[in-house]
Amino acid sequence: ALLSRKATGRPRTLTPAQERQVFVWVNGKNPRQYGFDFGLWTRLIVCELIEQKFGARLSLASVGTLLARLGLTPQKPLQQAYQRDPVAVERWQRETFPAISRQAKREKAEIYFWDESGFRADAVQGRTWGVKGVTPVVPVPGQRQSISAASAVNSKGGFWFAVYSGGLNGGKFVELLRQMMKGPRRPVHLVLDGLPAHKARDVRDYVDSLKGKLTLHFLPGYAPDLNPDELVWSYTKRTGVARSPLRSGEKLADRIHAQLSDIKLRPDLVRSFFGHPSVAYSSD
Template structure:
């Protein structure tokens, strides 16, 4: 039955007309359905004028759209594909609702409020997001060449020789590195006691698609000598030839490193990733995993930091399934297990 304070359904209106057709008075029909007497007479008039279908509840049309469908799709393409710098000539490269409203006013002569612009963008399937930044000197052709030509050739030679292929990288983590969130009362920011200062721990690591993981921690400078120490550790702990894939930083391209590699008699070979393409190096996932876990522990000094990093890396060594899962990243699809 219909209740006062809401609209009656189509079925209830049809039922009311049937009751009227059965000689029940409008007052009794209204009482039976819990609606006003005027509603019953209105339904009767609507059915007489337009038939039973006229009783269906019609959605209010609302305010008409200010932009045509074509104009809306143009705005969607602009926000998706270009930056405000390219469109408006500003120094800003991130879209805001106000900037989109400026484009709409300049191109179509239609003034939309910031709120209406936000509704329009969400209706077009857009949302505010934190962008990923790519270096201006990044070379997409070189990245494509690496993933489709250079690396497959390295893998073919490595399989013939029984060579272990590892991706290596290094990172430095400071005692005051913080990330993550916690629960607290609204408006009351929690305080966590932790160490401070600029002291740091350096880490070299190397990872393979089969779950192999090696690392070396240190407190000294992150230079070519520290990298050579890590290379020497790899040669001691891994039997057979090793292919080590690194980025082109000066630590890896130093003459001392080249001389060391030459003295290994082919047991160690270095190959270099394209510049400004960290996403094609799976060891970046190792760094992110360690930082995310360690930063939540609020260490007091560099010694506690080193111990926490060691525990995190040992965990990954004992869980090669986690390491192999890093290679599921779409950017790493070019790497065969």
């Protein structure tokens, strides 16, 4: 009778089945589906929902412990355009792209994903330490610079890029396509978004002039996450100027060109972009 035993502790308010139901409520859904006027989950909203459904009142601390036990953590949500068509996205992944892949294999062609992005030299500063009441001063480049870049990636590690000034129109897009098509000897199926410049008359005329050597395929609207080339820009911006601001006299175009050149020399890195869950459908 004197042997020590592990204390059982206070019994849980919710049954295991009720806890599993809480997970179902939160996972992949939002509070508006349950009559709340706020679109993000908070401990207070979960607490109120539990009281509504089960008649049990939990403290905020208990709700936090429950969510952690269920494997749910507070996270910053990704933004997604409400115009996005889930049916079109699923059709692209299950039907359209597999058909493109089969066609490319029959033609012994290569599939590339294309995208453009803009860069600015504004230094993004985090936090630093200093004397209380005396704000530290960090020297940054006074001249703002901006540059644009385009790139195309292949699941086998192929990578092409170009750095250019100004915006993109049909004429500039054709100029970039001409540069890209100087390299590949095999036909190219190019997947890209539906930007108006990508569908301009000049572009259609140029593609027709290649007599099947280049074919354009357009992603569903408002679905940039389906494009592996988006991950190139995410990587470049995360590891570039944001982490190491330009030095005095350094040109932004030179920095971006050097970064993209480094990516081109690392086919393993390029292939890794295709391993992201949102673009796994496009990997071989």
